[in-house]
Amino acid sequence: MTFDSVNPATGTTIATFPVHGAQEVRAAVERARSATRWWSELGVNGRRTRLLAWKKALYDALDELADLVHRENGKTIHEAALEIGAHLDVLGWAATNAGRVLGTHRVRRGLITANQAASVTYQPYGVVGVIGTWNWPVYTPGGAVVSALAAGNCVVYKPSEHTPAVGRFMVEAFTDVVGGRPVLSMVTGLAATGAALCSAGVDKLSFVGAPATGRAVMAQCATTLTPVVLELGGKDAMIIADDADLDAAVDGALWLGIGNSGQTCIATERIFVTEGVYDAFLDKLATQARKITAGAGEPSGYGPMVLHGQIELVRRHLHDALDRGGRAVVGGPESLRPPFIDPIVLVDVPDDALAMTEETFGPTLVVTRVRDIDEAVAKANSGVFGLGASVFSRRHGREIADRLRVGMVSVNNVMIFTAVGGLPFGGVGHSGFGRVQGADGLREFAWPKAMTVQQLTAPVNPISFFRKPSAMTRYRALTRMLHGR
Known part of the structure; x- marks a missing residue:
């Protein structure tokens, strides 16, 4: 059985790939396991x-x-180049910092254990399974792949069925530098292939995708006690204070909310603007948004929607917002012309509308007027997601950012944390758990091993059936001295 990878803008076939079944996936994991010793001993x-x-x-x-x-994938050439550049930074950081992050760390011991040398080392799990996504097909799965490889694991990668050619390109480039060894290998297919990878004997699994699928992945991995890292999307907010640079905020909101047709897990979908600058911001945003067209060339255009079902979800969110009193100040139902969706800017949308509570994953921005920063923070934190956010304020940006319940935040810019290879990527709540990239991402794919080495014989040894009667007396006296005050 095979499936085709197609260009989402034209429908033309790019390449044909096999649908790997459970036995083939398990065989791929076993081949990867055969390379773990070589990769580790390097x-x-x-x-x-x-x-x-x-x-x-x-x-x-x-x-x-x-x-x-x-x-x-459909994104523009420039957007693709930016994505690849960010991945190269993550890859370079992991390669050059893995030894420092995962090397042996000495641990300070207490007076009672002064005769011991204490340390922590980090051991690779073995074989890590990575199930990737299509919207950022290099950077997003690449964070997990790079972190796992740098930590000493071999990886079996299942790219999205919508971008398997990108996955193959990445894997083949790596295979060339390891002499054909199956340190990083790939399986292809649909949902059943991903499910097979969960059950194929991997030692840890990383998944990026929708929350509903993430729950299924987690449930399946639970049957074998396979630990998981989940990145499950978001409903990211932007907060704009009275002292914000409005031109920069507008530019950032459009780039992150509309770029890639809004098909970005950290896309800005909700914008909370304080009363003092609301009208000015909305006017600037609407003016600039009308200059952008889906399907147009660089630099003021962006690509198609990849999934037909996602177009229908955007349609449902839009009509729900309009039916409940919301207004479209840019675009509207006419913006949907599959496979493209032109920019949509909504206002006066109720807090419990679908466009405010569910991930839209399309080029739609909802702008909400708030009394002050306290209300903005409360609204931003009110949902179940907690992936990324952005704050625009010249004087109070860091203070506002500290109050947001998210895994990542940019102040006076958007998504720039993705370009810092040493920063972890991940969220909280329904956005998932665990991290890829940075020191936290490296440690995510290596288990800590505690060790003590006795250097001297202790004068008092209470942990023995044959201890002297005075041993516990001395031990209690030492405990009282250390902890009894």
């Missing part, structure tokens, strides 16, 4: 050399890969 320096060679290969092929992302 050590930090050997893995760094090969990961940096992979980075160089991807950089050398940047134009070719960006074109492939454009054709298979």
